[in-house]
Each structure stands twice: as structure tokens, then as C-alpha cells.
Amino acid sequence: MDQGSHQQPALRVYLRVWIWLFVLSVLSYLVDLSGLEGLPKWGLITLFMLLKAGLIVAFFMHMAWERLSIVYTVLVPPAVLLFLAALMALEADYTLTSRLGIFTN
Amino acid sequence: MANPHPGSPLSPEEISRPTPQAGMSGLVNDWAAERRVFDMPWGKTMMWLFILSDVFIFACFLVGYMVLRISTVEPWPDASEVFALTVAGQSIPLLLIAIMTFILISSSGTMALAVKYGYAKDRRRTAALLLITALLGAVFVGMQAFEWTILIGEGVRPWENPWGAAQFGAVFFLITGFHGTHVTIGVIFIVIMAVKVMRGSLEGSRPGFLTGRKGNYGMIESLGLYWHFVDLVWVFIFAFFYLW
Numbered sequence: 001m002d003q004g005s006h007q008q009p010a011l012r013v014y015l016r017v018w019i020w021l022f023v024l025s026v027l028s029y030l031v032d033l034s035g036l037e038g039l040p041k042w043g044l045i046t047l048f049m050l051l052k053a054g055l056i057v058a059f060f061m062h063m064a065w066e067r068l069s070i071v072y073t074v075l076v077p078p079a080v081l082l083f084l085a086a087l088m089a090l091e092a093d094y095t096l097t098s099r100l101g102i103f104t105n
Numbered sequence: 106m107a108n109p110h111p112g113s114p115l116s117p118e119e120i121s122r123p124t125p126q127a128g129m130s131g132l133v134n135d136w137a138a139e140r141r142v143f144d145m146p147w148g149k150t151m152m153w154l155f156i157l158s159d160v161f162i163f164a165c166f167l168v169g170y171m172v173l174r175i176s177t178v179e180p181w182p183d184a185s186e187v188f189a190l191t192v193a194g195q196s197i198p199l200l201l202i203a204i205m206t207f208i209l210i211s212s213s214g215t216m217a218l219a220v221k222y223g224y225a226k227d228r229r230r231t232a233a234l235l236l237i238t239a240l241l242g243a244v245f246v247g248m249q250a251f252e253w254t255i256l257i258g259e260g261v262r263p264w265e266n267p268w269g270a271a272q273f274g275a276v277f278f279l280i281t282g283f284h285g286t287h288v289t290i291g292v293i294f295i296v297i298m299a300v301k302v303m304r305g306s307l308e309g310s311r312p313g314f315l316t317g318r319k320g321n322y323g324m325i326e327s328l329g330l331y332w333h334f335v336d337l338v339w340v341f342i343f344a345f346f347y348l349w
Binding site: 008009011014015017018021022025028029031032033042045046048049052053056057059060061062066067068069070072073074077078081084085088089091092093095096099100103 | 125128129131132135136142143144145150153154156157160161164168171172173175176177178185198199203206207210211213214216217218221224225326329330333334336337340341343344345347348349
């Protein structure tokens with residue numbers, strides 16, 4: 001994009017991002033309507049979600065024009081949340097196995 | 106890569122600052138030089154750090170939701186059916202949620218334009234766009250209240266619901282409630298900011314009544330960051346809670 005410029009991003013940049021956000025929202029809604037199941041459904045939902053998040057952060061929140069020092073400060077720490085989510089998924093799976101094995105039947 | 110959003114008037118420090126380098130060497134230079142690390146108004150840096158902390162709060166809620174949903178032995182209620190609306194005798198899944206999503210995205214667009222016209226010192230357009238943003242935000246909260254009313258009427262409580270896993274209600278009220286609170290606070294601040302823009306407080310560097318900070322158009326950008334963040338959180342809630 002217009003990196004290095006001291007201007008505000010052009011109006012059409014915002015309008016284009018806006019339209020893409022609408023399109024991606026419609027697409028993720030269509031995934032729900034289409035009755036897809038399993039991996040294709042989750043994969044598409046996650047893909048559209050990440051694309052929307054990326055557009056909002058990069059253009060509406062101006063990250064595409066910021067210096068790396070703030071970009072890394074904001075974007076690197078949330079990466080550890082993926083680690084938390086992975087640990088908790090393992091833990092939850094163990095809880096489910098225990099419940100099924102010990103408390104039901 | 107230079108900061109294109111001059112929020113406050115140049116301080117002596119900013120005038121003497123060497124032309125910033127781009128890329129990795131710029132990153133090292135920003136952290137190693139004996140001056141402020143972030144080349145932006147302090148209010149914007151603080152807003153980014155606040156957003157970072159809020160990311161962790163919402164992430165903990167969503168991870169908690171994941172744990173409950175994985176570990177429950179009861180079937181999880183099907184969101185497509187729970188949040189379906191009946192229009193003209195036809196049940197349309199997630200209709201209300203889809204409309205709410207479009208409203209919030211629209212408000213994010215008008216907010217981004219408000220920031221842009223703010224820096225262009227176009228007071229009339231900035232104020233109008235801020236008021237539209239606030240209105241859309243208020244409509245969103247109103248629709249959320251409507252949704253809560255429907256679900257409570259159907260017997261959803263934080264400890265039980267008619268369709269399956271009891272944890273559904275607790276997760277629903279906590280996550281959408283916390284997000285709705287963020288939207289409400291955002292609407293209040295956007296209305297305050299619109300008033301400031303209309304009476305020219307930002308151009309006149311008039312001190313605010315609460316903090317005494319002198320007005321400048323960088324404030325709209327910081328407020329915009331908050332509002333886009335609220336939209337961002339909804340993107341994740343929409344995907345994980347309603348569509349998953």
C-alpha cells in the first residue's frame with residue numbers, strides 16, 4: 001500500500017476493505033446455511049474469520065502503516081494464546097474422557 | 106513506514122528525531138535509541154496496550170468456552186436453531202446475528218471514515234460520521250437486548266436451558282454480555298467525542314472536563330482503535346460461538 005507516505009489512506013482503500021468485510025461475512029454465513037460439516041466447515045469459518053480480522057487490524061486500525069516496533073508489540077503476545085488454547089484443549093479432552101469413563105454408563 | 110497520523114503538534118523531540126528507518130533495522134533502532142520507543146502520540150500507544158490487555162481477557166473467555174464445550178458430555182445446543190428467527194412463517198437460521206454483524210461492520214466503516222475526515226479537519230463530516238457510528242452501535246446493543254429477551258423467554262438461564270448442555274447459558278450471557286458492555290461504553294464515548302468535534306474542542310485544543318487533556322484529532326483515532334477492536338472481537342464471537 002502507500003507505505004512511507006505521510007498522507008491518510010485514500011478513501012477507496014477504506015471502501016474496498018469495507019466491501020470485502022461484507023463479502024466475507026456473507027460467505028461465512030453461507031457456510032452455515034450450506035450444511036457443510038466437519039473439517040470443511042470449521043476450516044472455512046476459521047479462514048474467513050482470520051481474513052476479516054486481518055483486514056480490520058491492517059487497514060481500519062492502520063497497522064499496515066505503523067512501524068514494526070508497535071506491530072510486534074501488539075501482535076506477538078497474542079500468539080501465546082494459541083499455546084494456552086492448545087493446552088486447554090488437551091486438558092478438556094482428558095476431562096471428557098474421564099467423565100465418559102467414570103461418571104456415565 | 107513513517108507515522109502518517111500526526112495526532113499532536115510537533116514536540117522538540119519529534120523535530121530532532123532522525124528520519125526513521127524502515128524494517129528490522131528500524132525496529133532495533135526504535136528500541137535501542139535513548140528516546141521514546143513508539144513514534145506516535147502517547148494516547149495511541151496506551152490505547153494499543155489497553156487493547157492488548159483486553160485481547161487477553163476475551164481470549165480467556167473464549168478458551169473457557171472451548172473447554173466447557175469440549176468437556177461436556179451433554180450435546181451442545183445447535184446455534185443455528187437456537188438463534189433462528191421466524192419471518193413470515195419461515196424459520197431463518199441466525200438471521201438476527203447476521204444483521205447484527207452487518208450493522209457492526211458498517212459502524213466500523215463509518216468510524217474509519219470519521220478518523221480520516223477528522224485529520225482532514227472536516228468537522229461537519231467527522232461529527233456526522235461519529236453520530237452514525239454511535240447510532241449503529243446503539244442499534245446493535247438494542248438487538249442484543251432483543252435477543253437476550255427471546256432466549257430468556259425460552260427458558261435459557263446461566264445454569265440451564267431446554268436444549269442440552271447447561272453451560273451454554275453461562276457462556277452465552279458472559280461472552281455476549283461482556284461484548285455488549287464494550288459496545289455500550291464505546292457508544293457513550295463516541296457521542297462525547299462527537300460533541301467535542303461539533304463545538305470545535307479538538308481544533309481549539311480545549312482541555313476536557315474530566316482529565317484536562319487538551320483536545321486534538323489524535324483522540325478520534327484512539328477512540329477508533331477501540332471501536333474497531335470491539336468489531337474485531339465480534340468477528341471471533343460470530344465465528345466461534347454462533348457458526349462453529
